[in-house]
Amino acid sequence: MNQTAADFLTRCFAPDETIALLLRSESPTLPTQRIVALEKALAPRYLAWLAHENRNGANVYAAANPLLTGSRKRTKESIASVRHLYIDIDTDGDTRLAALRASDAVPTPSAILSTSPGKYQVLWRVEGFDFASQESALKLLAIAFGGDSACTDCNRVLRLPGFLNRKYALAHRVTVEYPCDSVWTPADFRLDSGAVDAMLFDHAIPPRRQPGKHSNSETDWAWVSHELAHGKDAVKLTRELASRRSNKPNPLYYAQRTVDVASARLWLIEGIRIDDVITMLESRHRFELPAALCSARAREIATTAQRMIARRKIA
Structure with missing residues (x-):
């Protein structure tokens, strides 16, 4: 568990960078947030503490982008730079992930997290994006491939692989694969906003209701x-x-x-x-x-x- 998380953080962030970690339980308690240097988060003792909290019911998340040195909060103003684009796919996950993989509108993802059966978080390591272009790209990705439209903020947290997803009665270990090591630029994402606006993935056919009652x-x-x-x-x-x-x-x-x-x-x-x-x-x-x-x-x-x-x- 600890090595999977350490490998993921090492791939996502550079030495001496500041990162944000979040511990959140399903019970109605306040989440615990830690703003720490990457090296501290990678320390065996620190990873063991995260594992202890996870075993006791806390879900473990990491911010997708590094924070400014000296930050005390994970606000948009505290984000140092755009490190990743990402999409959270939690409906029709296998189908939508297959469509994303098959599309030449986006490059090969840097990491694909399986957060629970049929649900995924996809990340692309990027450079050359400012905050405005990142937000625009995140919205287009969510619309084009059926992702969570709320997952479009630069200070968004994503699940940390290696730990258990404690959202469900049967906990699911978050796994990760790394399809590509490339760093992508805005030119690699061929998403046209005018066309994507017509692709709001709200399914037209809902589940069947009670017999005799049709929507x-x-x-x-x-x-x-x-x-x-x-x-x-x-x-x-x-x-x-x-x-x-x-x-x-x-x-x-x-x-x-x-x-x-x-x-x-x-x-x-x-x-x-x-x-x-x-x-x-x-x-x-x-x-x-x-x-x-x-x-x-x-x-x-x-x-x-x-x-x-x-x-x-x-x-």
């Missing part, structure tokens, strides 16, 4: 599926659904996603290979989105439809 989204889903099965043009169907659901925060995105997932599900049921389904989805939006984002989105939607079919078979 508006479920009604939309049934209607769209019926119309597609009877040959309705997807573009016209998208416009009509967006017009019907003007109450949505982003009616066009909602309509596009509903129609695209329903289309992918129909194609897969008809026996079309998933690679061909992805190509068909890419073709549908190739003039609206940058190629990298279009590809990642198509893959995510196709795998979502595939999982829906698998769940129905199991049920």
